[in-house]
Amino acid sequence: MENRWNRTDAEAFDGPLGSCVYASRLLGSEPSLVLHGGGNTSVKVIDHDLHGEQMEVLWVKASGHDLATIEPAMFVALRLDRIRRLVALDQLSDAAMANELRVARIDASAPTPSVEAILHAIVPATAVHHTHPDALLAIANTPDGREKIEELYGARVVVVPYARSGFLLAKATADAIGRLSMADTVGIVLMNHGLFTFGGSSDEAYSRMIDLVTEAERHLERSSAAAAGKRAKSPSVGPIRGVGAAALAKLRSEISTVAGAPVIMSRHTDATSWAFSQHQDLENLAARGPATPDHVIWTKTVPMFGRDVEQYAARYRSYYEQHKPRAPTSSMLDPAPRVIFDRELGMLTAGPDVGGADRARDIYLQTIWIIEQATALGGYTTLSPEDFFDVEYWELEQAKLDRASVARNFTGEVAIVTGAASGIGRACAVELLEHGAAVVGLDLSAAVATVSDAPAYLGVACDLTIPGAVVAAIDAGVERFGGVDMLVAAAGVFPDSAPIAVANPDAWRRAMSVNVEAFVHLLSVVHPLLVLAPRGGRVVVIGSKNVAAPGPGAGAYSASKAAANQLTRVRVNSVHPDAVFDTALWTDELVAERAARYGLTIDEYKRRNLMGIEITSSDVAGVVAAALGPVFSCVTGAHIPIDGGNDRVI
Numbered sequence: 019m020e021n022r023w024n025r026t027d028a029e030a031f032d033g034p035l036g037s038c039v040y041a042s043r044l045l046g047s048e049p050s051l052v053l054h055g056g057g058n059t060s061v062k063v064i065d066h067d068l069h070g071e072q073m074e075v076l077w078v079k080a081s082g083h084d085l086a087t088i089e090p091a092m093f094v095a096l097r098l099d100r101i102r103r104l105v106a107l108d109q110l111s112d113a114a115m116a117n118e119l120r121v122a123r124i125d126a127s128a129p130t131p132s133v134e135a136i137l138h139a140i141v142p143a144t145a146v147h148h149t150h151p152d153a154l155l156a157i158a159n160t161p162d163g164r165e166k167i168e169e170l171y172g173a174r175v176v177v178v179p180y181a182r183s184g185f186l187l188a189k190a191t192a193d194a195i196g197r198l199s200m201a202d203t204v205g206i207v208l209m210n211h212g213l214f215t216f217g218g219s220s221d222e223a224y225s226r227m228i229d230l231v232t233e234a235e236r237h238l239e240r241s242s243a244a245a246a247g248k249r250a251k252s253p254s255v256g257p258i259r260g261v262g263a264a265a266l267a268k269l270r271s272e273i274s275t276v277a278g279a280p281v282i283m284s285r286h287t288d289a290t291s292w293a294f295s296q297h298q299d300l301e302n303l304a305a306r307g308p309a310t311p312d313h314v315i316w317t318k319t320v321p322m323f324g325r326d327v328e329q330y331a332a333r334y335r336s337y338y339e340q341h342k343p344r345a346p347t348s349s350m351l352d353p354a355p356r357v358i359f360d361r362e363l364g365m366l367t368a369g370p371d372v373g374g375a376d377r378a379r380d381i382y383l384q385t386i387w388i389i390e391q392a393t394a395l396g397g398y399t400t401l402s403p404e405d406f407f408d409v410e411y412w413e414l415e416q417a418k419l420d421r422a423s424v425a426r427n428f429t430g431e432v433a434i435v436t437g438a439a440s441g442i443g444r445a446c447a448v449e450l451l452e453h454g455a456a457v458v459g460l461d462l463s464a465a466v467a468t469v470s471d472a473p474a475y476l477g478v479a480c481d482l483t484i485p486g487a488v489v490a491a492i493d494a495g496v497e498r499f500g501g502v503d504m505l506v507a508a509a510g511v512f513p514d515s516a517p518i519a520v521a522n523p524d525a526w527r528r529a530m531s532v533n534v535e536a537f538v539h540l541l542s543v544v545h546p547l548l549v550l551a552p553r554g555g556r557v558v559v560i561g562s563k564n565v566a567a568p569g570p571g572a573g574a575y576s577a578s579k580a581a582a583n584q585l586t587r588v589r590v591n592s593v594h595p596d597a598v599f600d601t602a603l604w605t606d607e608l609v610a611e612r613a614a615r616y617g618l619t620i621d622e623y624k625r626r627n628l629m630g631i632e633i634t635s636s637d638v639a640g641v642v643a644a645a646l647g648p649v650f651s652c653v654t655g656a657h658i659p660i661d662g663g664n665d666r667v668i
């Protein structure tokens with residue numbers, strides 16, 4: 019592992035806390051050290067209180083932040099003596115520990131410190147870093163892992179047997195440290211968990227982390243020539259032929275049912291997870307649980323093998339009932355799987371939102387690598403089901419789940435938005451993302467790819483009039499998010515205006531092709547998926563004021579929009595915007611020409627409705643989001659004008 023400490027870069031960060039922030043980011047940007055909020059860092063400094071008296075201060079990472087993107091404000095300053103003394107207690111309940119950590123803050127409004135704060139406090143060194151390195155876990159999680167670690171590192175590390183994070187782990191570590199001189203010691207290996215390194219400065223603690231991990235990597239290279247090597251991104255095997263989107267949507271629907279809410283489910287096509295899904299000893303290996311305990315809240319202990327969701331849920335319920343006496347006040351988490359292996363589908367991951375599904379993917383790809391390395395060293399061993407249960411049902415771990423996902427209207431649901439590159443379609447895509455939906459944007463324009471850089475967005479450039487392209491785009495959306503709950507049909511063309519007597523037949527055909535035929539085909543592709551939507555599928559068609567009140571010369575557009583609406587009377591709702599000028603349909607010249615035709619100024623033309631207001635794409639998107647939401651759950655076939663009031667009739 020490369021030591022990426024750069025003196026010039028480090029100097030941009032101020033003081034000991036600044037160096038700690040810099041080191042944290044370097045550690046956090048190395049996925050083979052920490053993933054998704056894992057790991058923590060600290061630095062001890064001397065400061066003065068309001069009376070000018072000297073005090074020792076521990077700056078430690080606040081709970082729930084990613085090291086890769088950490089800022090100084092995400093560290094908490096604690097009175098070191100107060101925290102250090104806690105380890106002398108025989109017992110300390112979680113509630114009492116949380117209270118002590120809160121009252122030891124120098125700034126009462128600072129965030130909640132990491133649950134490892136006590137451990138950081140008792141390590142007799144200025145800078146302390148903690149990660150979960152892949153290479154170290156691969157060696158430690160083997161039948162004689164402890165001996166291998168002691169042989170590899172000798173007196174440089176203290177080895178601490180597994181204990182749950184927080185007070186128990188700090189206590190176990192204090193015992194281990196107390197029995198040693200610590201003179202040559204630069205690190206602490208926590209069996210089945212991870213590594214601490216420390217030093218007189220963040221630079222030193224960081225360098226020691228890199229050195230110890232590099233030695234673990236070299237050990238793996240020496241010991242298991244065949245499987246060795248750094249964890250590398252593997253090439254994609256691509257979509258697997260013969261697996262229909264409906265099979266994925268059905269599985270996601272069943273998982274959502276046992277989860278009690280819609281889930282996002284992603285299918286993975288990288289070669290690593292595919293090969294593992296075909297492994298002959300898959301069930302035996304993967305059922306042993308994750309390589310470090312706090313991954314259990316994202317992946318659950320055991321993946322699902324095959325597609326029998328009910329059976330998986332039944333087993334999870336009995337696992338919970340069996341161990342519940344260990345956490346009598348707990349209530350059961352949802353019994354739905356987070357990681358799924360299927361011989362035909364490969365690896366899939368699920369979560370309450372895209373972040374959850376992606377986290378499970380990243381963690382499991384790491385787990386596969388560790389399982390393979392450990393197997394080559396003699397076998398993959400992990401904690402007992404009791405230990406995993408204790409972490410999974412530990413209040414302080416579950417708090418991470420709450421922080422990770424804020425439920426919004428459409429959390430866990432998936433929307434297809436056509437015409438998403440600009441105008442009303444784009445505004446709808448953005449609005450639905452803000453309401454928590456995952457969005458698949460389709461558009462002829464390549465700009466659809468860049469509507470949002472959120473992981474919950476997938477933009478696919480596609481010509482909706484080419485049936486094969488539509489099927490491929492919807493398949494891509496379902497592989498990424500698991501199904502389709504909502505469709506917003508906003509794509510449309512508005513041909514050049516012409517009186518019917520001189521109308522161009524090509525313009526007519528183009529309007530019918532995009533506004534009617536492509537929409538009908540899209541519905542036929544999406545309908546089998548919408549019927550599998552956990553909360554029921556919803557469609558909103560962006561119609562037009564022209565459906566009820568066609569403008570002069572807009573024959574092709576009006577007729578095409580009206581035809582499309584005849585298809586939607588029974589099961590979907592339509593909104594009919596009028597005069598929305600921030601869309602691709604309108605250019606400045608077109609607005610000027612239309613205004614002139616009505617004998618109005620441009621401003622008058624833009625506000626030519628009863629309320630005298632101008633209507634924007636985002637006004638339309640707001641109504642679309644409402645029509646897709648629970649308020650409209652009993653409404654279908656509605657036609658909702660969004661036009662500021664219109665008194666014109668045909």
Ligand SMILES: [Zn+2]
Pocket residue numbers: 057148149150211212
């Ligand atoms: Zn840890």
